[in-house]
Amino acid sequence: MEHRRHELLEDVADHASRIVTDHGIDTETATQVGAAIADHLCQHWGGQMITIPKDYRFGIAKRDAEIWAKFNGRNHSELAREFNMTTRGIYKVVERMRQRDKTQPDFFAPNDCQD
Numbered sequence: 001m002e003h004r005r006h007e008l009l010e011d012v013a014d015h016a017s018r019i020v021t022d023h024g025i026d027t028e029t030a031t032q033v034g035a036a037i038a039d040h041l042c043q044h045w046g047g048q049m050i051t052i053p054k055d056y057r058f059g060i061a062k063r064d065a066e067i068w069a070k071f072n073g074r075n076h077s078e079l080a081r082e083f084n085m086t087t088r089g090i091y092k093v094v095e096r097m098r099q100r101d102k103t104q105p106d107f108f109a110p111n112d113c114q115d
Contacts (some may be wrong), residue, residue: 012037015034016037016038020034067090067093070082071094077090
């Protein structure tokens with residue numbers, strides 16, 4: 001009877017193997033790397049109840065930064081179509097990013113302090 005890994009561990013091993021192969025590593029070595037990562041998870045986290053976050057906020061922050069980088073002051077509608085959002089949603093992202101920029105200190109601005 002063939003024993004298979006748990007579905008999660010098999011998925012992690014396969015994914016790691018594909019990533020390593022995409023970086024030019026031969027298939028045999030990539031398979032070993034994937035298995036080593038799955039083994040590490042088993043040895044260090046085996047028996048634990050783990051909830052893996054969806055990392056939703058990271059995705060939003062990344063999207064917002066991309067919108068902010070493409071924003072030219074007049075392209076709200078274009079960005080709304082590109083990011084599958086409403087125009088109002090783009091306005092909110094732009095305002096949120098403006099506020100964030102205001103709270104970030106400018107470390108490269110001239111220093112007013114005199115010695």
